[in-house]
Structure formats: structure tokens, C-alpha cells
Amino acid sequence: MPLIVMCGYPCSGKSRRAEELKVYFEESTERKVHIVGDGSLGVEKNTVYADSQKEKNVRASLKAEVERKVNKDDIVILDSLNYIKGYRYELFCLIKHAQTPHCLVYSLTSHEESSLWNTNRDAADQYNQDIFDALVQRFEAPDSRNRWDSPLFTILKDDTLPVEAISDALFKRKAPPPNQSTQSQPLSSANFLYELDKITQDVLMAIFNAQKTSVPGDLIAVPGASEKIELTRNVNMAELRKLRRQFISYTKLHPTENTGQIANMFVQYLNKSLH
Numbered sequence: 628m629p630l631i632v633m634c635g636y637p638c639s640g641k642s643r644r645a646e647e648l649k650v651y652f653e654e655s656t657e658r659k660v661h662i663v664g665d666g667s668l669g670v671e672k673n674t675v676y677a678d679s680q681k682e683k684n685v686r687a688s689l690k691a692e693v694e695r696k697v698n699k700d701d702i703v704i705l706d707s708l709n710y711i712k713g714y715r716y717e718l719f720c721l722i723k724h725a726q727t728p729h730c731l732v733y734s735l736t737s738h739e740e741s742s743l744w745n746t747n748r749d750a751a752d753q754y755n756q757d758i759f760d761a762l763v764q765r766f767e768a769p770d771s772r773n774r775w776d777s778p779l780f781t782i783l784k785d786d787t788l789p790v791e792a793i794s795d796a797l798f799k800r801k802a803p804p805p806n807q808s809t810q811s812q813p814l815s816s817a818n819f820l821y822e823l824d825k826i827t828q829d830v831l832m833a834i835f836n837a838q839k840t841s842v843p844g845d846l847i848a849v850p851g852a853s854e855k856i857e858l859t860r861n862v863n864m865a866e867l868r869k870l871r872r873q874f875i876s877y878t879k880l881h882p883t884e885n886t887g888q889i890a891n892m893f894v895q896y897l898n899k900s901l902h
């Protein structure tokens with residue numbers, strides 16, 4: 628079923644907008660609407676968002692719940708912060724695999740606005756100020772130039788929700804076609820994993836070494852890839868390792884027959900994630 632991914636700062640009105648969408652779709656269509664989110668999982672925000680492992684587990688549970696609910700007919704709204712670019716990419720892979728369309732609804736507020744709403748809301752729903760500030764700082768804003776953040780509907784606090792445009796985006800648009808990286812294939816040989824590990828490590832080392840002499844904006848050639856890395860800033864090894872881990876876990880689930888493509892796929896992933 629089509630997926631609507633909510634996104635926005637903590638306390639930016641995501642649940643309010645999700646509820647509006649639910650009412651609209653239930654009134655104007657026969658479809659069921661399921662809201663999956665921190666609320667439905669009973670997430671204790673100040674505990675979960677203070678601990679990266681707990682937060683990771685919650686993200687995994689939300690994704691699993693979306694995966695369970697996805698079918699061709701009804702609508703799933705994922706009402707959570709969804710502030711990590713890599714996580715939104717994972718959701719995109721999921722919907723591509725399920726062959727159903729998706730869109731992003733971004734509740735755009737300023738830090739001050741959301742902070743004020745947070746202070747004024749019920750104490751039980753409030754974020755502690757330090758957790759609130761940390762989440763705002765970590766927030767990776769959606770960008771419609773990324774396939775996984777598109778179509779993107781950015782909503783300001785006084786905007787009327789463009790429900791018809793959202794509906795068209797979901798129901799008048801074809802699901803993204805499956806491609807090699809999202810079609811389910813049996814996890815091939817141990818050799819594939821070895822190649823994946825080695826090729827991505829080689830790419831990382833090439834970037835690391837190139838950065839010693841390059842300046843932001845240079846194109847960096849890496850072994851095995853015809854495409855080049857485009858770095859607009861210096862990237863440290865910790866960030867590169869994190870992206871490598873993310874890339875490996877997705878690619879493991881969707882191995883390609885052609886290991887010759889891994890380096891190019893990794894370059895594309897890095898370029899998208901680092902621009």
C-alpha cells in the first residue's frame with residue numbers, strides 16, 4: 628500500500644498532519660489508513676532518543692511494522708521523525724521492493740517554533756530540552772533531488788495540506804520499477820560478501836588518500852568504478868565507515884549478480900549521501 632513518510636523536527640506537527648491525511652483518505656476513498664509511529668509503538672521519547680542503540684531498535688521496529696502493513700490497497704503513514712537520510716533511503720528500498728508508490732510530507736518549522744510548542748504541550752508528551760536540541764542538530768533535511776525524498780511536500784505551519792496533490796502523487800504515479808539493487812535475489816556466494824567488503828574498503832581508502840591532496844570540488848577516481856566521487860567538503864573516516872556499513876547492509880539484502888557494479892553503486896550512494 629502506498630506509504631507516506633512524515634518528516635520534521637521534534638514537535639513540528641507531524642502527528643497533527645498525519646491525522647489530517649488519515650481523515651482525508653478515509654473520507655474520500657475506501658482505503659484503510661494505518662498510522663505507524665512512535666505513538667503506536669508506545670515509544671518513551673526521552674528514553675529512546677537519549678540512547679542511540681534504543682533509537683536504532685525503534686527505527687528497525689517501525690520499519691518492520693511498515694513492511695508488514697504494506698500491500699497494494701491501503702495507505703500506511705509512518706509518523707516518526709524520520710530525520711536520517713540513510714533511513715529514508717532504506718524506506719525507499721522497501722517500497723521499491725514492495726512495488727508501491729510513496730511520498731514525503733515534511734513539516735517545516737523553525738527551531739524556536741517547535742521548541743515553543745514543545746514547552747506548551749502536555750508534560751507527558753514533552754521532549755526534554757537537551758534531547759530536543761540534539762535531535763534538531765542531528766536532523767538531515769529531506770531534499771527532493773534525492774530519489775528517496777521525492778515526491779516531497781513541504782508544509783509550513785499555516786499551510787493547508789495539499790491533499791489532492793498528495794493523493795495524485797500516490798495514486799496517479801506508477802511505483803518505481805524494480806531494478807537490480809532492489810529485486811530480491813538469494814544471497815549469493817560467500818564470494819559476493821567478500822567482494823562487497825573488499826571493493827567498498829578499497830573505495831574508502833582511495834577517498835581517504837585522495838583527500839590528502841585534493842580540494843573540495845575535485846573529482847576523485849576510485850578503483851573499479853567508472854563514476855567519480857564528487858566531494859564538496861572534507862569527509863572524515865568515521866563518516867565514510869558509517870556510510871560503508873549502511874551500503875553493505877542494504878546490498879547484502881539485495882545482492883547483485885554482477886559484482887563489477889558494486890564499485891559504481893557505492894560511488895553513487897556516497898555521492899548522494901555526501902552532497
Ligand SMILES: Nc1ncnc2c1ncn2[C@@H]1O[C@H](COP(=O)(O)OP(=O)(O)OP(=O)(O)O)[C@@H](O)[C@H]1O
Binds near residue numbers: 635641642665
Ligand atoms: N500548525 C501548528 N500551529 C500551532 N501549534 C501546532 C501546530 N502543529 C502542531 N502544533 C502543536 O505542537 C504540538 C505537537 O504536535 P504534534 O504531536 O502534531 O507534533 P509531532 O511533530 O508529531 O511531535 P513528536 O515529535 O512528539 O512526534 C501540539 O501540542 C500541537 O498543538
